Amino acid sequence: MTCKTVLTSVLTAVLAASAPALALDPGGNGNGKGRDGDRAEARGDRGGGPDRSDERGRGRDRDRDQARPQPVARFQPDDDRGRGRDEAPGQARRNDDRREDRPVRPQARPDDRREDRRLSEAARSPERLVFRSAPGLIDGCPPGLAKRDNGCLPPGQARRIEAERRMERERWENLWRWPAYGGDRYRYRYDDGYLYRMSQQGGLLGYLPVLGGALAPQQIWPDRYDWDPAPAYYSRYYGLPDDYAYRYADGVLYGVDPDTQRIAQVAALLTGQPWTVGQPMPVGYDVYNVPYDYRARYVDSPQALYRYSDGYVYQVDPTTRLVQAVIELLT
Amino acid sequence: MKTSLRPAALPALTLSVLTLALSACGDRDGDAAAGPATPPEASRTLADELGEGRATLGRVVESSGLATVLDGVGPYTVLAPTDAAFGQGGADLTEAGMRAQAAALLRAHMLPGAVTREDILAAIDSGGGQASMRNMGGGVVTFTRDGDAIVAAGPDGVSARLTDEEEPTGNGVIQPIDGLLIAPEPS
Structure with a gap:
């Protein structure tokens, strides 16, 4: 990198880093802690609210948005108002042209690729997904299972099969001791697509559909399991087919048929980490991890660190570790 | 509370940072802590590479959904346990009833972005002897x-060594490891 390039970059960085601080307001909607509080309150409302298990399709999603408080800041550019949650720009579904789940091959990006966009330049419609701090637990038992003191038990023969398989599954119970799930504060038991949260005394606290289980391709999206609409940016960044709507839940981006609610594909894994301009960089990004295609452009230096997360590159102050700018990798 | 930068402060800040940049020009070029790497051939993906030569992990990937x-844009870094690292547990994870466990195990061994050994070592050295990275499972x-x-040590302290050579792909990096970062309970 030449000295001229460095100066240009630094000037750009200063201007860019200041603008998002003005526009994104880290103390307002941009404050992850404040949002968490809102979300917790909203989740509480939902838990005690009416059972929406008989709702279906996009109409259901519109009703949900209108009926409840918005728990998180969502992607809502001006031209997107009035859409259902499953309808987003770039995600228009083509009738009679539904493709099978297909891999999206990484595309080599040519040298003359479009310039990346700092969100400071796009502050009027920042397509940022605001992640929940924890997966949304569902009260009670999944349909067809009876609540017992120690969990949700299947009836009759299924219970016998369950006992035979238990030893095998318990070998991997460590998998569910994730910090996102509360770590050692709870006990978890996996069964037939769902993870059951138990108190240390064994009482059932709720359940959660998990990736590969109830949230596997071809499964119908579980009723009452909440999700957030994915910004159209993710459709562009990950090159996702527009046949499906994309939903984010618990670190996973799913492609879902908005009519049948069937999961068509697992589109991407996301960390769900909150990166906010003016706030400290999240823990767990000590190592430079910028994608190969962007390493020549975003180089760590005494003036700035660059880290990749969930489709964005973030510029960080090496001294204060505060996030200075959010950089979209596509325009 | 707003922490917005006051517009009036911008010129001064810009000038000070430019001054910093000017003073650093003489010795900074080409001396970054991390920098360009040769992009790998884009036609080979993580899924392609993991499916070849890693019988157990390849089946776990398929089972996980x-x-x-791993065939998409990514990028991700996969800490890829060898076949021997799975032991008997590897067979469990390839069964139809264990797809969720296979997915969870895989997420615990995936990191966001492209992480090279050179960058890990640089981070360890600059971080006082250790460096942490978020995995795709929340740990x-x-x-x-x-x-x-x-x-590399997982959230519970279960550790494994990076072994063999790293394998850059078009959508990430494979870092072979000689053990799992989450151990199964003894059966």
Whole structure:
């Protein structure tokens, strides 16, 4: 990198880093802690609210948005108002042209690729997904299972099969001791697509559909399991087919048929980490991890660190570790 | 509370940072802590590479339903346990009833972005002997040195060494490891 390039970059960085601080307001909607509080309150409302298990399709999603408080800041550019949650720009579904789940091959990006966009330049419609701090637990038992003191038990023969398989599954119970799930504060038991949260005394606290289980391709999206609409940016960044709507839940981006609610594909894994301009960089990004295609452009230096997360590159102050700018990798 | 930068402060800040940049021009070029790497051939993906030569991990990937993710844009870094690292547990994870466990195990061994050994070592050295990276399962993987080797430890402290050579792909990096970062309970 030449000295001229460095100066240009630094000037750009200063201007860019200041603008998002003005526009994104880290103390307002941009404050992850404040949002968490809102979300917790909203989740509480939902838990005690009416059972929406008989709702279906996009109409259901519109009703949900209108009926409840918005728990998180969502992607809502001006031209997107009035859409259902499953309808987003770039995600228009083509009738009679539904493709099978297909891999999206990484595309080599040519040298003359479009310039990346700092969100400071796009502050009027920042397509940022605001992640929940924890997966949304569902009260009670999944349909067809009876609540017992120690969990949700299947009836009759299924219970016998369950006992035979238990030893095998318990070998991997460590998998569910994730910090996102509360770590050692709870006990978890996996069964037939769902993870059951138990108190240390064994009482059932709720359940959660998990990736590969109830949230596997071809499964119908579980009723009452909440999700957030994915910004159209993710459709562009990950090159996702527009046949499906994309939903984010618990670190996973799913492609879902908005009519049948069937999961068509697992589109991407996301960390769900909150990166906010003016706030400290999240823990767990000590190592430079910028994608190969962007390493020549975003180089760590005494003036700035660059880290990749969930489709964005973030510029960080090496001294204060505060996030200075959010950089979209596509325009 | 707003922490917005006051517009009036911008010129001064800009000038000060430019001054910093000017003073650093003489010795900074080409001396970054991390920088360009040769982009790998884009036609080979993580899914392609994991499906070849890694019998157990390849089957775990298929079982997990995450093959499309590993064949997509990414990028991710996969801490890839060898066949021997799975032991008997590897067979469990390839069964139809264990798809969720396969997906969870895989997420615990995936990191966001492209992480090279050179960058891990640089981070360990600049971080006082250890460096942490978020995994795709909500936990943190901690890297340390053991002589010339790099050791990765999962959230519960279960560790493995990076072994063999790293394998850059078009959508990430494969870092072979000689153990799992989440151990199964003894059966």
